[in-house]
Amino acid sequence: xxxxxxxxxxRLASEYALGTLRGPALRRFRxxxxxxxxxxxxxxxxETRLAALAVSVPPVAPPAKxxxxxxxxxxxxxxxxxxxxxxxxxxxxxxxxxxxxxxAVMLQPQRFxxxxxxxxxxxxxxxSYVGLLTDREGRPTVLASSTRQGTRMTIKLLRPxxxxxxxxxxxxALPQDEAGKPLAAFPLxxxxxxxxxxxxxxxxAESLLSNVTRLGVTLQEAPAAAGDAPPASAEAFVxxxxxxxxx
Amino acid sequence: MHSSKPANPDSALLAExxxxxxxxxxxxxxRVYELSSAxxxxxxxxxxNRRDLAEEVLQESFVxxxxxxxxxxxxxxxxxxxxxxxxxNRALDLVRSAxxxxxxALPQDEDGRELDxxxxxxxxxxxxxxxxxxxxxxxxxxxxxxxxxxxxxxAYYHGLSHSEVAEQMAAPLGSVKAWVRRGLDxxxxxxxxxx
Numbered sequence: 001x002x003x004x005x006x007x008x009x010x011r012l013a014s015e016y017a018l019g020t021l022r023g024p025a026l027r028r029f030r031x032x033x034x035x036x037x038x039x040x041x042x043x044x045x046x047e048t049r050l051a052a053l054a055v056s057v058p059p060v061a062p063p064a065k066x067x068x069x070x071x072x073x074x075x076x077x078x079x080x081x082x083x084x085x086x087x088x089x090x091x092x093x094x095x096x097x098x099x100x101x102x103x104a105v106m107l108q109p110q111r112f113x114x115x116x117x118x119x120x121x122x123x124x125x126x127x128s129y130v131g132l133l134t135d136r137e138g139r140p141t142v143l144a145s146s147t148r149q150g151t152r153m154t155i156k157l158l159r160p161x162x163x164x165x166x167x168x169x170x171x172x173a174l175p176q177d178e179a180g181k182p183l184a185a186f187p188l189x190x191x192x193x194x195x196x197x198x199x200x201x202x203x204x205a206e207s208l209l210s211n212v213t214r215l216g217v218t219l220q221e222a223p224a225a226a227g228d229a230p231p232a233s234a235e236a237f238v239x240x241x242x243x244x245x246x247x
Numbered sequence: 248m249h250s251s252k253p254a255n256p257d258s259a260l261l262a263e264x265x266x267x268x269x270x271x272x273x274x275x276x277x278r279v280y281e282l283s284s285a286x287x288x289x290x291x292x293x294x295x296n297r298r299d300l301a302e303e304v305l306q307e308s309f310v311x312x313x314x315x316x317x318x319x320x321x322x323x324x325x326x327x328x329x330x331x332x333x334x335x336n337r338a339l340d341l342v343r344s345a346x347x348x349x350x351x352a353l354p355q356d357e358d359g360r361e362l363d364x365x366x367x368x369x370x371x372x373x374x375x376x377x378x379x380x381x382x383x384x385x386x387x388x389x390x391x392x393x394x395x396x397x398x399x400x401x402a403y404y405h406g407l408s409h410s411e412v413a414e415q416m417a418a419p420l421g422s423v424k425a426w427v428r429r430g431l432d433x434x435x436x437x438x439x440x441x442x
Contacts, residue, residue: 014431017332018399019339019406026343044323049438051328053403054335056377059285060292066302067280070309076273160270195269195317 009042017046125246129205131215133241135159141239142191144171144215146205148247153205154198155191163193163219170224172231173243174214185216185230190223202226209243216240257282261326268316276313283327284309287334294338294406304341308334339406371400379437387437391430398423399430 012029015021021029033039071077127148135141143156153171163169169191175183188208189199201208216237231237261282267275284305291301291308311333319329375396379385388396394416401412413423 011428014435015427018402018427018431019335019342020402020409020412020427022343022408047332048324048328049434050403051325051331052382052438053375053378053434054286054290054331055381056374057286057289057293057404060289061285062288062302062305063298066284066288066305067277069302070280070306070313073306073310074313157270195271 009039010046013039013042014046017043017050127245127247129209129212129243130246131241131243133215133217133239135239142217142241144191144243146201146209148206148245149204151201151204152198153189153201155196157193157195161191161193167219167221168223169193169238170218170220172216172218172224172237173209173212174216175212177211183211187224187226187228188215191217210245212243214240215243258325258327261330262321265312265316265319265326265329266321268313269319276309279312279330280309283330286327287330290331291334291338293404294335294342296405300341301338304334304337308337311337335406342406371404372396374404375400382438382441384434384437384441387440388433391433392426394418395426395430395433398426399434402427 012021012025016026016029016033029039033043068077129146129148131142131144132140133142133144139159141157141159141161143158144153145156146153155171161169171188171191172185173188174185177183188201192198216231216234217239218231218236219238234240261279264275264278264282268279287308288301288305291304292298295301295304308330312330315333319326324332372393376385376389379388398412398416398418401407401415402409407415409424409427410420412427413420416423418426
């Protein structure tokens with residue numbers, strides 16, 4: 001079949017959204033859907049048309065235990081606690097347990113030992129570089145992480161960020177030499193203003209970050225390129241934080 | 248396509264809460280659940296015909312909503328449309344996997360209770376009629392023969408395959424496929440004309 005034909009795409013998308021596409025045809029269509037934005041768009045249009053038919057389905061209240069079961073599955077089953085935990089727990093549950101050590105060191109050093117013990121028990125944290133950036137009021141705002149040999153920097157926003165139109169959030173690495181003397185900052189990439197995202201770095205985390213102890217974010221007109229001059233003063237950073245090795 | 252979004256619950260409020268869920272806001276997540284779960288449970292129950300399975304699907308769907316709220320794009324679809332798609336796709340996956348295990352249909356629940364939903368043919372057509380009424384395309388859709396509307400409604404509301412629809416309607420498979428197709432085409436044309 002020629003999957004380029006718009007009418008065929010539309011027909012298959014309608015049957016997929018309706019649920020009547022089954023068997024090998026369904027598997028083939030799912031593969032194509034992953035590759036083609038055009039097909040995804042057609043599916044989305046059909047899902048919208050058909051979802052409108054659900055408006056008349058009588059609502060039925062689910063049992064109260066369903067929400068509790070969902071929260072238990074998300075790892076929220078225990079009592080609410082200090083604000084640090086409110087964002088730390090879900091991250092842990094979703095396998096980005098990476099924040100444990102950083103959050104503890106940054107905000108509650110006295111808890112470090114017990115959290116570390118927890119991390120040890122999980123046995124699931126890959127060797128990684130992790131940065132937790134706080135805003136000028138000290139509120140955790142951006143979590144940046146990359147596996148030690150990886151080139152992808154994963155960014156999670158912990159608070160909404162207000163980025164004015166035409167501006168970007170530039171992430172900088174702030175290295176230092178063995179004696180602890182600051183070296184010139186260099187740009188790593190642009191922080192996406194979405195809840196989760198990331199960017200590809202020019203090289204592996206290990207080669208870029210091994211002597212980087214802090215990260216900073218500036219608000220600027222355009223992304224910085226390699227070799228661009230670093231911010232003139234610490235005042236230029238809207239967010240800063242430690243960068244640590246998680247191993 | 249926004250003209251055809253489901254009317255309830257408040258779309259703007261739901262979209263705002265979903266955006267907060269994407270940032271890890273648990274209170275917003277509970278609000279989304281509160282606003283949408285009864286409707287979504289109703290949708291899952293129609294397809295699965297068993298409360299325990301519908302609960303399972305609702306649970307998995309909301310866990311997925313927590314993880315994937317960042318993927319939801321308000322510019323592309325109304326929030327309820329997105330949530331219904333998440334729930335329907337999971338419910339359909341469950342139905343399909345049951346079919347693959349050569350079960351002709353999902354059995355009654357383990358206590359042997361009666362199935363939860365009873366749909367006479369009239370009930371399903373009423374539901375379709377009510378939805379098309381709400382979309383202001385009832386006249387346009389009612390021009391379609393009743394078996395065409397019936398087969399579309401069985402496939403949509405109950406998640407039946409073509410052959411299951413054929414069996415339910417005691418009609419040849421080829422005819423049912425053509426009816427469903429005409430139903431879908433008609434729905435598209437009616438909604439486009441209405442917009």
